[in-house]
Amino acid sequence: MATDSTASGPVTRRGASQADVARIAGVSGQTVSRVANGARYVDAATRERVLSAMREVGYRPNRAARALRSGRFQSIGVIAFELSSVGTTHTLDAIAAAATQTGYAINLLPVLDATQDAVRAAFDQLGEQAVDGIIILVETHRLDGVAVPDGLPVVVVDSSAEYDYPIVDNDQALGARLATEHLLDLGHETVWHVAGPELSYSARRRRTSWQETLEAHGRTVPPVLPGDWSTGAGYEAGLRLADKEEVTAVFTANDQMALGLLRALHERGRRVPDDVSVVGFDDMEEAAYFWPPLTTVHQSFDEVGRGAVDALIREIQSGEHEHQEALVRPRLVVRASTAAPRRTNA
Amino acid sequence: MATDSTASGPVTRRGASQADVARIAGVSGQTVSRVANGARYVDAATRERVLSAMREVGYRPNRAARALRSGRFQSIGVIAFELSSVGTTHTLDAIAAAATQTGYAINLLPVLDATQDAVRAAFDQLGEQAVDGIIILVETHRLDGVAVPDGLPVVVVDSSAEYDYPIVDNDQALGARLATEHLLDLGHETVWHVAGPELSYSARRRRTSWQETLEAHGRTVPPVLPGDWSTGAGYEAGLRLADKEEVTAVFTANDQMALGLLRALHERGRRVPDDVSVVGFDDMEEAAYFWPPLTTVHQSFDEVGRGAVDALIREIQSGEHEHQEALVRPRLVVRASTAAPRRTNA
DNA sequence: TGGCGGCCTGTTAACGTCAACAGGTACAGT
C-alpha cells in the first residue's frame, strides 16, 4: 500500500550494459569502455573478445550515463522558427547531415510562434536540454532581449553583425548586387524591388545592396514595394506594378514573391520577359519550372549549414569564443524570366 | 607530460546542481527534487525557500542524470529522409510543435541518402540515441530489410499497412477520389494521371484510387504517366500530354509536378483551364499563386504530425503495442485550374 | 643487476538525479 506513484523505478532496460559485456568477455568495465571509445593500449585479443561480447548482447553505450559522466552530450541544439520556409528547411537539412557525419545528434527546438515569449520559451528550454552548443536559425531581430544561456557555444545563421557570436550566412549583399547588375546589364533603365520584411536583416541587406547598386550606376531608385516573403505579398506587389508602363525590371527578395508577382503580371496581361523582366532570390527547386523559368540568385544553403556546424564544433572543442563571420558566395542563375527591354521609345 | 588527452574530467559545469540548491535552501537534495517535480507533501515555506534558491543560482535539472536514473529521456526521435520535401517539412514542423508542447524534445535522425545502407545507418544510430520512441517519416518501402530496435515504441507516417506499427497518415485514397470525381463532375470524359514513384505507397494509393474511381464511373482508364514527385517529371509529362488533343483533364500526384505540367502546357500553347484542367495534391503554400491558381487536394500535415506524436506518447506511456491506423481526411480546394471542358465536338 | 618506459588491465569514485525507505511531527478519533 501507500504506492502513490504509478511509474516506479528505472524502466525495463532496453539493452545490455557495459557490465554485462564485461562479465561475458571476462574483463573489467573499464576495458569495455576503452574498446568502445577506441582508446590505445588494449590487447588485440582482448579487444576481439570484448567486441564479440558486444555483438552477442547487442551492446550500445548509454548516452545519458556517458553524458552525465563526461559532461558532453555529443548533441547540438537547433533553434528554428518556421521550419517550412525554404531557407530554414534546406539549412536544417544540411546541418543535420553535417552533424550526423561528425557524430553529433540534433536536438530540434522549435519556436512555436513569432512572439517574444515563444522565443524566450525556446531558450528557456535550452538550459534543460542536453546539448553542447546551439545553432540559431531564427532571424536575429526576433532575439532582442532574449538571453542565451551563457557558457554555451552559439553560432548564428543570419546576416546580423549585432550579436557577438560567430555568424555563417549567404552573402546577401553580393546576391542582390548580382541580381540588380544583371538587369542593368541587359539595358534596363532601373530596377524595382519587392522587399522582404522590414525587420529581417537578410531582407534589409538585399534591399540596401539593391539600392546601392543602383546609385553606384547613377540610376534613379524607385520606391520600394513592401513584402513579407509570402507568395501573396508578391502577388499584391505585382498588381501594383502591372499598371505602371515604366516598370520593365523587378527584383524580388525571394522566389516565392517572384511567383506571386509572375501571376499578377500574367493576370494583367504583361508578358515576361518581353514587357517585364523578373529576378528572384533563393533558387528554390521549383524556380526552374515557373512560367517562365525564373532567373534567380542561387544560395548555397548546404554550405551554410555545413559551415555553421563546423564553426560550432570548433567552438565546442576549443572552448574559445571566436567572433568571425563566414559568408558564402551566391551565384546568379540566368533563366528565361529576364531579357533586354523592348526598344519602344528609344 | 604524458597528457595524451586534452579533454579531461567533466567539463566545467554549466549550471548549478540539485546539491547546490539544497545547500542554499538548507534542505536535502531530495526535497529539491520534490519541489522540482511538483511532488505532494512539501511545506509551503520550504517550497518557497527552495524555489528562491533555484532562481538564485538558475537551477535546471540535469537531463542526463534524470534520464540515467529514470530510464526515460523525454525525447522522441524522428527519422526523416529529404527534409526539404513539402510533406516531410510540414509534418516535421507539426511534430516538433506537438512534442514541445507535451514536454518532449525532438531528436532528428536524418537518412543521408536513399540507399539501404544509409537507412540502416540511421537505425543503427538509434540504439545509441537517447529517445523513448521513434516516428518514422521515411516512406516505408525504403525500410525493407531494416530492423527497428525492438522494445522501442514506433509510429510510422506513411500509407503502408505492411508494418506492424501504428500508422498515421493522410487518407490518400480519399484525396485521389475527390480530385478525380471533381474533374468528372465538371464533365470531362476521363482523367489522365501523372503518378508518383512506383515504390512509394502514397503514390500507389493515389494512383489506385484514381483508377478505381474512373472504373466506378465506367470511364476508360488512360495510360499512367510516370513521375517521381519532381517538378521536372511534371514538365516531362506535360510535354507528352500537350500534343494529345483528347487530353482535357489531368490529375497529378502532387503540386510540384502540377507546376511543371502547367509550364509545359503554357509552352505548348495549351490554355489552362480552357483547354486542359489540372488538379494537384498537397496544397503547398505556393499553389494558390500558380498560374493559374491550382485546384488541389489539401492535406493536413498538421493533424498528421500531431496525431503521430499523440499515438507515440500513448504507446510510450502505456507500454502497449497497438496497431491502429489513423487516417486524416483531406479536402478538395477548388481554384482556377479546373473548368468544364469546351464543347468542341459535342 | 637495476631501473626505466611502454604497454595492458583493474579498482575506485564520482557525475546528478530520484525511488525506496525510515523516521519524524501533528492532530483526529477512540
Place this chain on the structure above:
DNA sequence: ACTGTACCTGTTGACGTTAACAGGCCGCCA
C-alpha cells in the same frame, strides 16, 4: 492515553559510464 493517518523531510543507494590512479608485465639499456 493510545492508535492511526496525513503530512513533511532526510538518508541511502543505484542508474551506466569514464577519469584518475595503481599496479603488473615485458623488454631494453646502462
